[in-house]
Amino acid sequence: MTLRRLGLVAVVAALLAPTLVACGGGSGSSSDNTLTYWASNQGTSLDHDRQVLQPQLDKFTKQTGIKVKLEVIGWPDLLNRILAAAASGKGPDVLNIGNTWSPSLQATGALLPFDDATLATVGGKSRFLPGSMAATGAPGKPPTAVPLYSLAYGLYYNKKLFAAAGITEPPKTWAELVDVGKKLTRSGQWGLVVEGGNPTENAHHAFTFGQQYGADAFDASGKPRFDSPGMVAGVKRYVGFMANDKIVNPSAAEYAKNESLADFASGKAAMLLWQAADTSLQSHGMSPDDYAVAPVPFEQPTPPGGKKVNSMVAGINLAVFANTKHKDAALSFVKFMTSDEEQLALNKTYRSMPTVESAYSDPAFQTPQVKVFRETLATSAAPLPAVPEEAQFETLVGAVVKDLFADAASGKPITDDAIKSKLTAANQQVHAGG
């Protein structure tokens, strides 16, 4: 009898236990002044990031007494985690975001707006590079992030292969790139490599090439214009490197795990359009003396309406979660991370570009390569469209270009009509969302 009763009590207790434990867990957190910081993956691995960031965070704790709990989150998960945090209201205090997400995340209201007063606490707007600052939110509204690391696209070229083919200068126009590429394409070696299976990379290039042909992905009223003639021509130029000019290995159509970096590092491809590739190239065993960086070429002569744009403003922004209980501590952490000292330390390690003007006097940022990127950011980089639907541009147009590369790789002709019909379908998908 007692046994039976005991058994019953045990069953009920066992069933209730998880609920009780779950209730108890909630109250314990966020009591002390520890900040939670979600960092994006900038180094060669999540572990590498932890090793780079932890000493800096310790320094911050020493200066201010504020502890920081670091979590490094890989790119495939970061946006989902942020969305979940926005929906639940429970998230980190400070977080890294891809700067192209800024307008979309700004629209959610989940991030703290940096109005002039708030900006002043981290040094004011004028402290940051104007180009990088342009990619922190929709124009006319207070930004919801400040730039942390800046990046731009450059044309990486293999100096040895160029010299062996008797080429003395990196190409400045797409026509020159195709010429040079043809000279460099022979058995087992290709002129150029692309990351054709990666929608994000594809979308970035679609944007830049489209701009050179006068295309804007969204018109002034924010309506998508993915299938404008300029976009069709731009995409055709880009996919044409494989389809028509045959200077890209068709296998690159399925590259989505940074295989293009491996191909470039091993000399299977002589040119690569990339941002901040040094760490990865060196981890693939390529010596820094074997390659150099030139500005991304332009279309010559400039097509009607074409813009002098050869890169997106790429980079990582630092944002504060609107629901944070430690707003002041979070802002002092933002100030710390954007200070000259931290900008130098972190950008040197990650081979990205400082977002504050004053950091560039350091000799580490006076190299020819940095000058190319800095020049690009200052004069010819444009932010991706600052509209809330920007994420859809990356997803949908990126997938279209991936599809086109797949067609090109299997020998299908890439005609204007084929490109236009796919882009029109992508355009309709945005309308469906509206």
Add this chain to the structure above:
Amino acid sequence: MAQLTTTATSGVRGPRRPDTPARAGRPRSRRRTLTPYLMLLPALLLELLVHLVPMLGGVWMSLLGLTQFFIRNWTAAPFVGLRNYRLVVNVNNAAGADLLHSFAVTLAFTVASVGLAWLLGVTAAVLTQNRFRGRGLLRTLFLTPYALPTYAAVITWSFLLQRDAGMVNHVLVDQLGLAQDRPFWLIGNNSFVALLVVSVWRTWPFAFLCLTAGLQNVPQELYEAAAMDGGGFWRQLRHITLPMLRPVNQVLVLVLFLWTFNDFNTPFVLFGRAAPRAADLISIHIYQSSFVTWNFGLGSAMSVLLLLFLLVVTAVYLAAPSYWARSRRRSDA
């Protein structure tokens, strides 16, 4: 809870009074009817909380224009009624046409995958039914894909299936010389075949496991009797093994169907977030339409339609055998 204990106690007391069997019987029967349900109650409540509430939440979301503007406070999202549904079932616009295409691909993929997994499972189970040297080793080997973590297994496949460096093309093209040109497996139309192979590889051990367990319940005497009557292997298979496995098969095929139809991990790890059109499974498609494009109302509408479809399939599938049996009995009478 107090009530629970009382019922249990009085029930236990019952048999101690042999002189009043009639009275003792009543509380026992009440105990029998009540206790199991009371004991199930906490589980039922948790089940409601864990499964049904989120499901209803999803149905509610499908009626909202839930975009990034409202995820922070999604009760503020505008109520749009059936607009999301109208968009996704309208095959004349891109979103609807793509969903229909994705649905067709998923259905074809699921039928092929479940069919092949079952066929492989039943073959292996029957062949390892009788004892032989190394049977245990072979069974363990067969079960390996089931034991591996999905991500690790599928990412390995994605390396194997690469065009230039992948082992599949190395064997097919370099060693066997079956093709002149190296085929792509991760993009284009072949991606359907690649997805099917990986999916079957992953699910057939489960079929094998269930069918092996089912075969343990087939009495050996039946085979002996059949052998005495001159029934060969195929007759035994058709008239003993398969009919005896029917209850196992019924559950197995349903579970495999639902798992395969909803499979997200395999295509996601294999193709990333933009699956090739030929292998655009519906789970990835819905993910694309909601998470990646920030339109959760539209994604929820697609999910609800998917849920309804799977409910209908399950209901028909479960009801059909008993319906057939009843109508057969009626025609016999």
